[in-house]
Structure formats: C-alpha cells, structure tokens
Amino acid sequence: MCLCMEKKRTNFDYKKHLSSWESLVTSYEQTRAGFISLALEKNRKATPFVEEAKALKSIASTIESPIELINITQIKSALLTASGVSDKAKKYLTENDKNEAIKRLIENFLEPAAKDFVDELGYRFLLTRGDSLGGIIRNLGGVLGERKMTRMLIATLSIQGISYCYLHSKSKEWIVGSQDDADVEIFLKGLSWNKSNQARTLIYNLTVPIVKKNVDLCLLDAKPEQFMRRNNKNSCHYFPSNYIALEELKGGIDPAGADEHWKTANSALNRIKKAFLSNDLHPKTFFIGAAIEKAMAKEIFNQLDAKHLSNAANLTDDNQLISLCEWLINL
Amino acid sequence: MCLCMEKKRTNFDYKKHLSSWESLVTSYEQTRAGFISLALEKNRKATPFVEEAKALKSIASTIESPIELINITQIKSALLTASGVSDKAKKYLTENDKNEAIKRLIENFLEPAAKDFVDELGYRFLLTRGDSLGGIIRNLGGVLGERKMTRMLIATLSIQGISYCYLHSKSKEWIVGSQDDADVEIFLKGLSWNKSNQARTLIYNLTVPIVKKNVDLCLLDAKPEQFMRRNNKNSCHYFPSNYIALEELKGGIDPAGADEHWKTANSALNRIKKAFLSNDLHPKTFFIGAAIEKAMAKEIFNQLDAKHLSNAANLTDDNQLISLCEWLINL
DNA sequence: TAAACTCGAGTCG
DNA sequence: CCGACTCGAGTTT
Incomplete structure (x- = not known):
C-alpha cells in the first residue's frame, strides 16, 4: 500500500496544486502587474x-x-x-x-x-x-521568468533544509549556496543538491545532444562535477539516461502571445519526448508559463491527465510554483 | 495501372518539386532580398x-x-x-x-x-x-506572403485556362475574375473555381469551427455561394467533411524565426489533424514557408514521406510554389 | 550568411 | 478584452 501511495504521488503530483484546468489560467491582476513592470524596465x-x-x-x-x-x-x-x-x-x-x-x-x-x-x-x-x-526587453522578459523560477527553487531547498551549490555563469565554477547570496539568481546557470543520497544537477538553457536543441531547464541524475561545458563528450549531459526531467518555461506575460508560445513549447516538448523515446527513455517533461489562457489551459490539463506531460504550473502563482519546485527537488 | 499511377500522383505530388529536404532550404539571396524589401516598407x-x-x-x-x-x-x-x-x-x-x-x-x-x-x-x-x-511591419510581412500565394494561384488558374471568381474583402461579394484585375490580391479573401465539375472554394484566415482556431487557408468542396460569413451555421465551413485541404503559411523571411514559427505551425497542424480525426476525417494539410532552415527542412520532409503532411513548398521558390498551386487546384 | 532561443509590437474575426 | 493570429527586434552557444 505504501508503494501504491508513492506511485500515485509521483504520477499525479500536479493535482496537489492544480484542481482543474481553470487553476492554470492567469488572472487579470497578474497580467496588469506584468505589463507595468515591463514598462518600468523599458x-x-x-x-x-x-x-x-x-x-x-x-x-x-x-x-x-x-x-x-x-x-x-x-x-x-x-x-x-x-x-x-x-x-x-x-x-x-x-x-x-x-x-x-x-x-x-x-x-x-x-x-x-x-x-x-x-x-x-x-x-x-x-x-x-x-x-x-x-x-532587448523581450529577451529580458525571458531572463526574469527564469530568475523567478530560480528564486523559488532556492527558497524551497532552503525551507526543506537541503544544502545546494550553484554554477556561476561567469566563473563557471560550482559555489556552495548560503543564505547571504543576495541576487544569486542573476548569475546562476545551474543548481545541484542531493535527494536521499542521489545527486541532482539542474542546468538552464542546455543544448541536449540527443535532441540537438536547447532546453530551458534540465534535471540530471548526476553530481555537479560530472557536468562539463560544451563539447566535452564525457559530461553527464551527453548520456541520455541521466535526464530526469526537462522543462519548457515561458516567462512572457502577454495574453496575446500565450497560445502562440504554448504551441511552440508543445512542439519543443514533443521533439524532446520523441528523441528520448528513440532510446527507450521517458524522462519527465513539464511546462511553466506566465501567460496561460483558457483553451491552452485545457490542453495542458488534458496532457497532464494523459501523462503526456508530467507537471505544469502558472509562473505568476506562487503556490503552484512552490508545489512544482517541491516536486522537482524530490524527483 | 492507370489507377496506380493516379494514386501515386496524389500521394507523393510534393516529389514533383521537392527532390530532397535540401530543396526546401531558403537561399541566402532570398533572405537578403527579403530584408531589403522589409527595410523599404519600414x-x-x-x-x-x-x-x-x-x-x-x-x-x-x-x-x-x-x-x-x-x-x-x-x-x-x-x-x-x-x-x-x-x-x-x-x-x-x-x-x-x-x-x-x-x-x-x-x-x-x-x-x-x-x-x-x-x-x-x-x-x-x-x-x-x-x-x-x-x-505593423510584422503584420505586413504576413499579408505580403499571403498575397504572393494568391498571385501564384491566380496565375496558375489562368495558365490552365480555368475561370475563377474571388471574394472581395470589402464588398463581401464574389466577383468574376478577369485578366485586368490588377492588384486583385490586395482585397482578395477567397477564391473559387471548378475542377472537372466539382466546385472548389478557398478561404483565407478562416476560423474552422471544428478546430476552434483560425487557419491561414482552407480549401473546401463547395460552391462559392455556399460560403456564408461568420456565425451562419449553414455555411459550408461548418461541415467538416467539406474540408479538402488546410494550410499553414509563414511569410516571414528571418532565419532566426524559421524554427520558432515552424514549431508553432506544426502544433497548429496537429490540432487540425486531431480535430478532424475525431470525426474520422483526414483532410490534406500542407505547409508553405519563406524562411526554412536545414533542421526543420528535414522534419518537414520526413513528415511528407510519412504522409503526416500532404505537401510543402518554400514561398521564395517560384517553381515550388507553382507546382504546389497546380496540386491544390486539382485536388 | 550557425541555429535556435527570448517574447510582445501590432493585427483581425 | 477576447483569443488567437501576423513575425522579427533582440539574445545565446
């Protein structure tokens, strides 16, 4: 029975923060706030x-x-x-x-x-x-979404008392994380922690060799030192079986772009699944978006129910994001 | 044997203008020309x-x-x-x-x-x-792509000696086409002709009820007068079985956008196929793009071979476009 | 003149 | 605002 519960938990963990497709839809207030901060940046x-x-x-x-x-x-x-x-x-x-x-x-x-x-x-x-x-602003929008994700991941690790180290994008070195790293998300390119003695390494914007495409976020079953940049074929990211989960993240707030970018993300996720499937592998895939409209929310939810997608969250909803981070950290 | 030939023709007609995936790739010269005309418009x-x-x-x-x-x-x-x-x-x-x-x-x-x-x-x-x-320029880019397609369709009809009428976007009336309609593509919203006594009606930017999404171009097995705008449920476009072919058209010239927009188009095409499949229907689908890069050209070609896609062409290649128009007119 | 990522500036039904 | 279309302005690796 314990195994059964466990299985259920990992299979439908999105239900913890998503009661229906409607939970995924971005509120007007979040859209408004997003456009205001966009104008400030501009x-x-x-x-x-x-x-x-x-x-x-x-x-x-x-x-x-x-x-x-x-x-x-x-x-x-x-x-x-x-x-x-x-x-x-x-x-x-x-x-x-x-x-x-x-x-x-x-x-x-x-x-x-x-x-x-x-x-x-x-x-x-x-x-x-x-x-x-x-x-320039459109690019910045993407970066800000990534940073929000990072802050939430770090906060969740901290709350769970899990120590971590992060990959600094400038020095290319792994640095032990501590409470006083203010604005660490700005230079963070990767994150690593342990989950009951199993190493977990997460890398942003990684070109996944088997897919031959860049992926927003990859969670690998590897120690941080096993990750080597670029064309080093010994790096953990050259071994498809090391991939635990891959994410598509869409930080844009514009409702008019929501379906457009979800269509792109969906194709990207399908390419990922197809590439890994050719090696008989089924890593988890998940989607996080800031602008989610009704029709696409239904599509996402259907994919979750059909297990075509392992998890999803609205980036503007802190509860959803925290729940998703907990799931990710414990994969 | 005659039937066999006929079958072969309709199944692999893309081979008439596409010898391999490489035929689909946009040339540097076309990209350059595209950016120059973009600057002029701007x-x-x-x-x-x-x-x-x-x-x-x-x-x-x-x-x-x-x-x-x-x-x-x-x-x-x-x-x-x-x-x-x-x-x-x-x-x-x-x-x-x-x-x-x-x-x-x-x-x-x-x-x-x-x-x-x-x-x-x-x-x-x-x-x-x-x-x-x-x-504004991005929108114009899309319109120009559509117009290029229209000009080629009309030219192909003319060359084949097929008379046609077109739907005027302002008057909403069907007008008999003639040689002296200069710039008719500017106001053209639809086109209609006969193919061996079968009526063919083509409509641009139509919200297809069964898909609940807009489609760039739809070819219907219907007479022009059977098409009624908007919410008239008696219109031919409310009957899924009338759809012969549906197209995704991408007029953008930017190579950096090529894969991005192909991913979107691919999802859109999948939605179309899925929606019609739910009614046991298999209308043809095709893709036309002005910016086609290597990796996506391979994907497109694979889909053609696998018959997931019925046809494709590079918008900047007149020969491909003419061949595709001939195919479309004779469907 | 790699290739594929970021996303919202418009538009229209 | 309502949703979903147009596409290239940047960016990275």
Missing part, C-alpha cells in the same frame, strides 16, 4: 538610446546639407539604422546594399526635410532603435 | 510616426516646465507612450496606473532634462513608437 533601458540620438544629432549638426552625411564615416552605422535597417537585417546586406539604403534615406527623407534634416535623421534613427529596445 | 510606414513626433514637440513647446504637461489633455496618450507603455499594454492599465506612469516619466526623465525636456519627451515617444512600427 524606461530604464531606453536611456542609452536617447543618449545615442543626442550624440547623432550633435555630430550631424556640424554639417550644412544632408548629402555631406555620407562623408562622416563615424555615423555610417547610425545612418543605416535611420534608414530602417535593424542590426539583424544588417548582417544580410552587402556593402552596396547598405550604401543604397543610406542614399535612399538622404534622397527620400532628409533632403525633403531641408533645414530640419538633422531632426528628421534623429527621428528615424529613434524609430528603428525603438524596435531594438523592444527586442 | 521607411514608408515610418513617416506618419515622424509627423506625430513633430506635432507632439510643437504642442509641448508651448509650455515652460515639464509638470505642466499633465494639464494638456490632448497629449495624455502621447505622454503615456513616451513613458514606455505600448498601445497593447495600455489596455491592461487602470487610469491610476496611467497617471502614475506619466508622473514617473516627468520626474525621472523630463525634469532632469531641464530645458531640453521637449526633446527628451520626443525621443522617448519615438522609441516606443518604433516598437509599434515594428509590429
């Missing part, structure tokens, strides 16, 4: 771009007519930006394409602006940079 | 935003100190934009949240700028608007 990150624009205007103001801009080599990159070319697009253009783009900017927009050409240049520069800023 | 769409910024500066210049901005009700929305709040985020904020955001903008960025506060306001406004512009 303001902070905007300042360097404003400075860039000021510098550009200052340099451009030294000349009389737009056509002379071509001769100021130090602002060529900024001119290209003002002509609507993102840093991403830049990589695909030839020198000639770039010169053409700048020429079009001057002919179509700066010369018509006459004496206001410096302002026009600054405006168009900022429009393109605004899109850059958006990209 | 320039055109940028102008209204530049005008907005000029207007904002002009109004803001009438006052002496930043704090007075709060009193100019006509620019409240612009102030919110300058404080890093997108139109999307706005919807989730309360009046109080908005006022707080504006207050922070003034205190943290405009007052420190002293006499240059009008410039600072304009810069921050443009940064946020630049992100808006990016969103």
Whole structure:
C-alpha cells in the first residue's frame, strides 16, 4: 500500500496544486502587474538610446546639407539604422546594399526635410532603435521568468533544509549556496543538491545532444562535477539516461502571445519526448508559463491527465510554483 | 495501372518539386532580398510616426516646465507612450496606473532634462513608437506572403485556362475574375473555381469551427455561394467533411524565426489533424514557408514521406510554389 | 550568411 | 478584452 501511495504521488503530483484546468489560467491582476513592470524596465533601458540620438544629432549638426552625411564615416552605422535597417537585417546586406539604403534615406527623407534634416535623421534613427529596445526587453522578459523560477527553487531547498551549490555563469565554477547570496539568481546557470543520497544537477538553457536543441531547464541524475561545458563528450549531459526531467518555461506575460508560445513549447516538448523515446527513455517533461489562457489551459490539463506531460504550473502563482519546485527537488 | 499511377500522383505530388529536404532550404539571396524589401516598407510606414513626433514637440513647446504637461489633455496618450507603455499594454492599465506612469516619466526623465525636456519627451515617444512600427511591419510581412500565394494561384488558374471568381474583402461579394484585375490580391479573401465539375472554394484566415482556431487557408468542396460569413451555421465551413485541404503559411523571411514559427505551425497542424480525426476525417494539410532552415527542412520532409503532411513548398521558390498551386487546384 | 532561443509590437474575426 | 493570429527586434552557444 505504501508503494501504491508513492506511485500515485509521483504520477499525479500536479493535482496537489492544480484542481482543474481553470487553476492554470492567469488572472487579470497578474497580467496588469506584468505589463507595468515591463514598462518600468523599458524606461530604464531606453536611456542609452536617447543618449545615442543626442550624440547623432550633435555630430550631424556640424554639417550644412544632408548629402555631406555620407562623408562622416563615424555615423555610417547610425545612418543605416535611420534608414530602417535593424542590426539583424544588417548582417544580410552587402556593402552596396547598405550604401543604397543610406542614399535612399538622404534622397527620400532628409533632403525633403531641408533645414530640419538633422531632426528628421534623429527621428528615424529613434524609430528603428525603438524596435531594438523592444527586442532587448523581450529577451529580458525571458531572463526574469527564469530568475523567478530560480528564486523559488532556492527558497524551497532552503525551507526543506537541503544544502545546494550553484554554477556561476561567469566563473563557471560550482559555489556552495548560503543564505547571504543576495541576487544569486542573476548569475546562476545551474543548481545541484542531493535527494536521499542521489545527486541532482539542474542546468538552464542546455543544448541536449540527443535532441540537438536547447532546453530551458534540465534535471540530471548526476553530481555537479560530472557536468562539463560544451563539447566535452564525457559530461553527464551527453548520456541520455541521466535526464530526469526537462522543462519548457515561458516567462512572457502577454495574453496575446500565450497560445502562440504554448504551441511552440508543445512542439519543443514533443521533439524532446520523441528523441528520448528513440532510446527507450521517458524522462519527465513539464511546462511553466506566465501567460496561460483558457483553451491552452485545457490542453495542458488534458496532457497532464494523459501523462503526456508530467507537471505544469502558472509562473505568476506562487503556490503552484512552490508545489512544482517541491516536486522537482524530490524527483 | 492507370489507377496506380493516379494514386501515386496524389500521394507523393510534393516529389514533383521537392527532390530532397535540401530543396526546401531558403537561399541566402532570398533572405537578403527579403530584408531589403522589409527595410523599404519600414521607411514608408515610418513617416506618419515622424509627423506625430513633430506635432507632439510643437504642442509641448508651448509650455515652460515639464509638470505642466499633465494639464494638456490632448497629449495624455502621447505622454503615456513616451513613458514606455505600448498601445497593447495600455489596455491592461487602470487610469491610476496611467497617471502614475506619466508622473514617473516627468520626474525621472523630463525634469532632469531641464530645458531640453521637449526633446527628451520626443525621443522617448519615438522609441516606443518604433516598437509599434515594428509590429505593423510584422503584420505586413504576413499579408505580403499571403498575397504572393494568391498571385501564384491566380496565375496558375489562368495558365490552365480555368475561370475563377474571388471574394472581395470589402464588398463581401464574389466577383468574376478577369485578366485586368490588377492588384486583385490586395482585397482578395477567397477564391473559387471548378475542377472537372466539382466546385472548389478557398478561404483565407478562416476560423474552422471544428478546430476552434483560425487557419491561414482552407480549401473546401463547395460552391462559392455556399460560403456564408461568420456565425451562419449553414455555411459550408461548418461541415467538416467539406474540408479538402488546410494550410499553414509563414511569410516571414528571418532565419532566426524559421524554427520558432515552424514549431508553432506544426502544433497548429496537429490540432487540425486531431480535430478532424475525431470525426474520422483526414483532410490534406500542407505547409508553405519563406524562411526554412536545414533542421526543420528535414522534419518537414520526413513528415511528407510519412504522409503526416500532404505537401510543402518554400514561398521564395517560384517553381515550388507553382507546382504546389497546380496540386491544390486539382485536388 | 550557425541555429535556435527570448517574447510582445501590432493585427483581425 | 477576447483569443488567437501576423513575425522579427533582440539574445545565446
């Protein structure tokens, strides 16, 4: 009977924090809070771009007519930006394409602006940079979600009195965790602890060799020192049977992106399952998302019931997240 | 033997234009061309935003100190934009949240700028608007992909001497197609023709009731007049057995987005197949993408071979697209 | 000019 | 807001 209970516990542990699909749906209040903090971050990150624009205007103001801009080599990159070319697009253009783009900017927009050409240049520069800023913020959103997960994991380990060490992303060394590591989540790339004498090592954003894709979070049955970076084939992450659980984490708060990104996550999880299945392995998979809408909540819950997915939680719900961390730590 | 040939033709028609997975991969030249046309579109769409910024500066210049901005009700929305709040985020904020955001903008960025506060306001406004512009361009990218598909479909119908009519998105009426419809793809929402006395009606961006999701393109076994908009349950699209083929179309050119969006498309296609399967139906599914990378090309090709997918093409390859249109028209 | 990750800026039914 | 569509702005490994 004890075994039976144990089995039940590990099979349906999501029921501890999810009573139905509705528990997974993100509340309006959390969405609102997410958008507010997003705007705050954006303001902070905007300042360097404003400075860039000021510098550009200052340099451009030294000349009389737009056509002379071509001769100021130090602002060529900024001119290209003002002509609507993102840093991403830049990589695909030839020198000639770039010169053409700048020429079009001057002919179509700066010369018509006459004496206001410096302002026009600054405006168009900022429009393109605004899109850059958006990209930076989107990346930051992902990082913040990961940090929230980390903080909750560490808190749960601490509460359970389990000692841990963490992999520092800069030094690449494992450091023993202690209460006074403030903001440790900022540099944390991995986490390791013991579960009744079994080593557990968790790594973020790992390219899983058997899947040939990056996975947000992997829990391995390995000691921290068995994990070696990159192409070292002796590292524990090269052995598929070491994988205990793999997670897809979506930190975005936008409800409009919820289903879109869940569809992506679902494909990613399917690739993972398929790759491990080819080795007759069935590691656990789980999903954590900050933006969960009704229809996808039903899909997730159905997958849990069908055991296609081992666990799930809404990142904005602390109780769900704690319960999930407890589950993960005790796998 | 004739039947055998026929069967072979309909089952593996993708082989007519795809010799291996490598045929699907987008060439560098097409990627480059895509980014160039993207920059051109961005320039055109940028102008209204530049005008907005000029207007904002002009109004803001009438006052002496930043704090007075709060009193100019006509620019409240612009102030919110300058404080890093997108139109999307706005919807989730309360009046109080908005006022707080504006207050922070003034205190943290405009007052420190002293006499240059009008410039600072304009810069921050443009940064946020630049992100808006990016969103507008992303939507446009999708529309352009759809139009390319439409042009190729019409050209293929014309070449095969098949007459057609099209559904106009504004008038909501079916119009007989003719050679002199220039730019008809811009307003085209649907297309209809006959295939050896069987009516074929194709609708873009249709919410398929049985799937409860929007599908980029649906080919129905129905006469055009049997298609009625929206919630009319007598419309042909309410009858699952009328669906002949459903497509996922990805018009984006960015290689970095290729796998991301293919993962989404793959989930969408799986939802479609699953929903129809619940009615014992197996409509054809196909994928067209402008950005196709190696690894996903292999996945697509494997799905074709396994008949999980009925057809596929690279949107940037005219030969592939024509072959696919021929297949679609003759289904 | 690797490849595949981050996610929300828009849009429309 | 209601959900689910458009896709590339960044980023990492």
